[in-house]
Structures are given as C-alpha cells and as structure tokens.
Amino acid sequence: MTYANVGTLGAAPGKRDELVAHLTQRSMELADAGCLLYEVGVSDDRPDTVFVVELWTSAEAHRASLQLPAAQASIAAARPLLSGEFGGFDFSVVGSPLRD
Amino acid sequence: MTYANVGTLGAAPGKRDELVAHLTQRSMELADAGCLLYEVGVSDDRPDTVFVVELWTSAEAHRASLQLPAAQASIAAARPLLSGEFGGFDFSVVGSPLRD
Numbered sequence: 298m299t300y301a302n303v304g305t306l307g308a309a310p311g312k313r314d315e316l317v318a319h320l321t322q323r324s325m326e327l328a329d330a331g332c333l334l335y336e337v338g339v340s341d342d343r344p345d346t347v348f349v350v351e352l353w354t355s356a357e358a359h360r361a362s363l364q365l366p367a368a369q370a371s372i373a374a375a376r377p378l379l380s381g382e383f384g385g386f387d388f389s390v391v392g393s394p395l396r397d
Numbered sequence: 398m399t400y401a402n403v404g405t406l407g408a409a410p411g412k413r414d415e416l417v418a419h420l421t422q423r424s425m426e427l428a429d430a431g432c433l434l435y436e437v438g439v440s441d442d443r444p445d446t447v448f449v450v451e452l453w454t455s456a457e458a459h460r461a462s463l464q465l466p467a468a469q470a471s472i473a474a475a476r477p478l479l480s481g482e483f484g485g486f487d488f489s490v491v492g493s494p495l496r497d
Contacts, residue, residue: 299436301436301448302446317492320416320438320494321491321492321493321494322494323494324495327494328495332495334495335493335495336401336452336488337492337494338401338489338491339488340487342465349403350403350450350489352415377399381497386405386440386443386448388438388448389438389440389442391417391421391439392401392417392420392437393434393436393437394423394435395424395428395432
C-alpha cells in the first residue's frame with residue numbers, strides 16, 4: 298500500500314537554501330528503494346522551514362531506505378543544516394479522485 | 398510553480414470512511430483545474446483523521462478551483478462528515494531528488 302510521509306524540517310539560521318540544495322540532490326538510490334515522489338519546497342510564511350512530501354511503495358520500503366549507506370551519509374551531512382525542529386505526519390494512501 | 402497543499406481533516410464520529418469515500422470520488426474537474434496529484438489516506442495512529450496531499454500547477458490554480466461549482470458542492474456535501482478540526486501546511490515546490 299502506498300505510504301505517504303509529509304514533513305517540515307527547521308533549518309539552522311541562514312541554512313534553509315543549503316538544506317533545500319542538499320535534499321534535492323539527484324539520487325538514483327531513492328527510486329531504487331521504492332520512492333515514488335519526493336517534493337521539496339519552501340514558503341514565505343515560514344522562512345526557516347523546508348517542506349517535504351514523499352510517496353513510497355510501502356511503509357516498509359521507506360523504513361528500509363533509511364538504513365541504506367547513502368541515506369545514512371545524507372542524514373549525517375544534513376545535520377549541521379538543521380535546527381532540530383521537525384513536524385509532519387505519515388499515512389497510508391487509500392485512494393485518489395484522479396484515478397479509479 | 399508547483400504548489401503543494403497538505404492537510405489533515407478531522408472526521409465527525411464514525412464518519413471517517415464516508416469522508417474518505419467522498420474525497421476519493423472520481424473528479425474530472427480536478428485535473429482540468431490544474432490538480433497534478435491528490436492522495437487521500439488514513440492512519441491507525443489517528444483513527445478519526447483523514448489525510449490529504451495535493452499538488453497543483455500553481456497556488457492560483459488551487460485557489461481558483463475552490464470557487465468552481467463542483468468544488469463548492471463537494472465542500473457543502475462534506476460538511477456533515479467533518480469534526481471541524483483541520484491541520485496541515487502548504488508550500489511552493491522547488492525541486493526533487495528524483496529529477497534534474
């Protein structure tokens with residue numbers, strides 16, 4: 298069942314755009330691990346926050362992806378760019394009005 | 398610029414699945430209005446909540462869609478299914494690691 302993970306990441310002062318650049322670096326591993334969609338964004342309303350919407354083939358695929366060496370390296374590299382504030386939620390996709 | 402709208406909708410007691418059915422009714426109007434993705438879901442952790450992730454061609458397209466007669470009718474029909482609790486956030490998409 299498709300799994301959705303939606304999050305907000307607080308950026309360290311002055312580091313938002315660097316965090317965006319980090320999160321949008323082309324990654325073949327993500328698709329191979331079952332990532333269907335990974336959109337990164339910003340909002341004028343919350344200038345120190347980076348927003349992420351992810352869709353995965355399953356919750357298990359998402360969980361497993363976090364253990365990949367490339368993911369571990371990416372998380373370590375992101376650490377200095379983060380404020381430590383996180384938000385968001387996750388859920389199981391059950392349908393869409395755009396398809397039967 | 399692609400616009401993301403992510404939300405949680407509290408369901409009236411016992412109405413979650415009816416709210417899901419309502420939100421996933423096939424809608425041609427959505428795609429015509431610029432909706433690129435509209436995923437509806439649930440989570441065991443929050444059994445009275447319905448989750449929605451939407452991507453639109455622009456924030457303006459999303460805003461304009463809410464004024465369409467079909468959207469107004471849909472919102473009116475959903476009202477008895479809602480608890481009145483809403484959450485979420487919106488943002489402008491700036492990139493994805495899945496594409497250049």
